Amino acid sequence: MNALRTLLDQRLRLALTVGGVALCVVLMLFLWSVYEGVRVGSVEYVRASDADLWVLQRHTTNILRGTSILPEAQGAVLRDLPGVASASPVLFLMAGIERGDAASTLYVTGFDPSTGVGGPPRLVAGRRPETEGEIVLDRAFALKSDLAVGDEVRMGDVTLGVTGLSTGTNMFVIQYAFTTLAQAQALAGLPGTVSTWLVGLDEGADAEAVAATIRSTFGVEAYDHATFVANNVREMESGFLPLLLAVAVLGAIVLAAILSLILSVNVLERRFDFAVMKALGAPAFFVPGLVVRQALWIVSMGLAAALLLFFPLLAGLEAAAPEIEARTTLLQIVVVAVGVAGIGLVASLLPIERVRRIYALEVFR
Amino acid sequence: MNRRPAPSFACVVRVRDLTKTFGPPGRETIAVKNVSLAVAPGERVLLLGPSGSGKTTLLTLMAGLLAPTSGSVELFGRDVSTMHPRALQSLRAAAIGFVFQTFRLIDSLTALENVLLVLHFAGRPRAEARRRALVLLDRLGVAHLAGKRPRALSQGEKQRVAVARALANDPPLLVADEPTANLDSACGLEVARLLGEAAAEGRRSLVVTSHDERLARHADRVLRLADGLLYEEGVPRTRRRLHSTP
Numbered sequence: 001m002n003a004l005r006t007l008l009d010q011r012l013r014l015a016l017t018v019g020g021v022a023l024c025v026v027l028m029l030f031l032w033s034v035y036e037g038v039r040v041g042s043v044e045y046v047r048a049s050d051a052d053l054w055v056l057q058r059h060t061t062n063i064l065r066g067t068s069i070l071p072e073a074q075g076a077v078l079r080d081l082p083g084v085a086s087a088s089p090v091l092f093l094m095a096g097i098e099r100g101d102a103a104s105t106l107y108v109t110g111f112d113p114s115t116g117v118g119g120p121p122r123l124v125a126g127r128r129p130e131t132e133g134e135i136v137l138d139r140a141f142a143l144k145s146d147l148a149v150g151d152e153v154r155m156g157d158v159t160l161g162v163t164g165l166s167t168g169t170n171m172f173v174i175q176y177a178f179t180t181l182a183q184a185q186a187l188a189g190l191p192g193t194v195s196t197w198l199v200g201l202d203e204g205a206d207a208e209a210v211a212a213t214i215r216s217t218f219g220v221e222a223y224d225h226a227t228f229v230a231n232n233v234r235e236m237e238s239g240f241l242p243l244l245l246a247v248a249v250l251g252a253i254v255l256a257a258i259l260s261l262i263l264s265v266n267v268l269e270r271r272f273d274f275a276v277m278k279a280l281g282a283p284a285f286f287v288p289g290l291v292v293r294q295a296l297w298i299v300s301m302g303l304a305a306a307l308l309l310f311f312p313l314l315a316g317l318e319a320a321a322p323e324i325e326a327r328t329t330l331l332q333i334v335v336v337a338v339g340v341a342g343i344g345l346v347a348s349l350l351p352i353e354r355v356r357r358i359y360a361l362e363v364f365r
Numbered sequence: 366m367n368r369r370p371a372p373s374f375a376c377v378v379r380v381r382d383l384t385k386t387f388g389p390p391g392r393e394t395i396a397v398k399n400v401s402l403a404v405a406p407g408e409r410v411l412l413l414g415p416s417g418s419g420k421t422t423l424l425t426l427m428a429g430l431l432a433p434t435s436g437s438v439e440l441f442g443r444d445v446s447t448m449h450p451r452a453l454q455s456l457r458a459a460a461i462g463f464v465f466q467t468f469r470l471i472d473s474l475t476a477l478e479n480v481l482l483v484l485h486f487a488g489r490p491r492a493e494a495r496r497r498a499l500v501l502l503d504r505l506g507v508a509h510l511a512g513k514r515p516r517a518l519s520q521g522e523k524q525r526v527a528v529a530r531a532l533a534n535d536p537p538l539l540v541a542d543e544p545t546a547n548l549d550s551a552c553g554l555e556v557a558r559l560l561g562e563a564a565a566e567g568r569r570s571l572v573v574t575s576h577d578e579r580l581a582r583h584a585d586r587v588l589r590l591a592d593g594l595l596y597e598e599g600v601p602r603t604r605r606r607l608h609s610t611p
């Protein structure tokens with residue numbers, strides 16, 4: 001009670017402090033939510049595929065930052081291998097897209113429309129491409145570019161009609177687009193080539209044994225589904241996570257500095273009060289406990305303010321920049337809350353040290 | 366305020382050959398020099414002296430708030446130099462009531478909460494502490510101000526709350542540092558009377574520092590300090606006359 005009342009005595013200062021804490025919390029939650037969005041968007045395509053094995057060019061471990069060119073003719077041999085039920089070709093290429101004066105780059109994915117394997121994981125509008133001249137765009141990209149089902153886009157001298165919009169296909173820095181394999185090969189100028197084979201196995205087939213056979217037969221890489229998902233997650237994290245972590249750590253440091261500063265100011269202002277408490281026989285942990293309680297009050301109020309601000313701010317940001325596809329979970333909020341409380345406790349250390357140096361005798365000055 | 370049972374110790378406070386110096390070796394300032402005195406249970410002692418005479422230093426030494434350079438301090442029969450800091454803190458919370466020169470009420474707390482604070486330090490149960498605090502504020506005539514913050518109180522009201530706080534744990538020893546210094550003449554004498562009564566009614570020992578000679582009428586014994594030396598000890602004339610009256 002005393003801890004809170006002391007804070008409330010300086011309402012403007014408390015409001016500014018809580019505002020600072022709230023902004024730091026919003027920053028941390030935002031970074032994590034964006035990271036989650038990117039994490040899901042980057043690997044959702046791989047995760048959602050039905051493939052038991054992914055076959056790629058030698059030394060290629062993932063589809064995010066790797067090159068893989070394989071002959072389409074391998075397909076016939078692959079399908080005849082023991083244990084292989086199906087082998088679906090997919091071709092990936094980075095391609096520039098134009099609409100009016102605007103130009104962007106997409107991660108174009110060509111797949112076999114007759115099976116649908118390797119196509120968009122989820123459609124939120126329209127249908128999959130069925131013939132050449134058709135394309136499915138990522139929903140965030142379409143929003144950002146003001147495109148809708150039925151519109152047309154150009155890739156070089158090729159015009160493609162937008163037949164659908166997909167989700168789980170936003171990698172933040174680039175978005176997936178889906179077209180037929182033949183169209184992708186034509187766009188790349190590489191007829192008869194694919195990037196990967198998505199292999200389905202016979203029931204009861206030993207995935208590792210089939211993968212070993214594929215490796216030895218073609219001199220390529222073959223990964224089971226879980227390994228390939230992990231490879232892509234690792235690749236995404238290695239490129240994106242350090243930056244987010246650096247900003248999040250910076251936010252945490254700013255938060256700790258704000259808290260420590262304001263608590264130290266409170267200690268200095270109430271120096272004589274603390275000296276009185278010590279003179280009157282306050283138990284050893286009473287006065288430091290007040291500082292900790294103040295820190296926790298500020299953090300709690302900051303968290304509450306942050307939660308009130310966060311979702312409207314996020315909605316506004318996503319409306320302004322649709323490629324930002326954040327994902328916020330209760331777990332994130334709990335972890336950030338616990339983390340911020342921890343930062344609050346750490347920030348209390350310096351003011352507690354100041355409190356320790358306040359002596360009961362100061363009352364008699 | 367009930368009369369307390371006879372204590373098991375002969376002296377509430379006893380100091381022997383007490384010396385306190387400040388500053389680095391070779392350039393020390395002597396604040397208190399070779400002071401010996403004892404305060405008996407229920408005795409009211411006035412430490413008189415001008416500013417800088419060492420009376421506040423002596424008071425803090427006697428209350429166990431300051432360690433002496435040499436000599437010893439016994440509180441309720443226990444040598445404070447051998448006590449664990451936590452035990453000394455508990456003893457201070459439960460057995461010594463403080464009244465400070467500038468009231469030193471905590472501004473963020475109400476008058477009632479200021480009194481409750483020391484009851485909390487002494488580990489009193491919440492409900493009992495609240496009853497006790499309200500009774501004390503009532504006795505000191507400030508119960509109607511229980512919910513007010515110190516900044517809303519007059520100087521005299523603040524000092525009454527401070528006295529209530531000092532009496533909260535029914536301590537056998539009250540110490541007051543210049544309790545009248547910040548008050549006008551009438552208020553000062555009123556506070557001196559309150560402290561004297563509180564000591565007499567509760568059979569408490571009272572040690573007061575002051576430069577105000579008029580407080581002597583509320584004391585059983587007056588000690589004079591100058592330059593850290595205790596140079597006079599005696600029963601004030603007014604009381605001596607009273608004592609000698611058949």
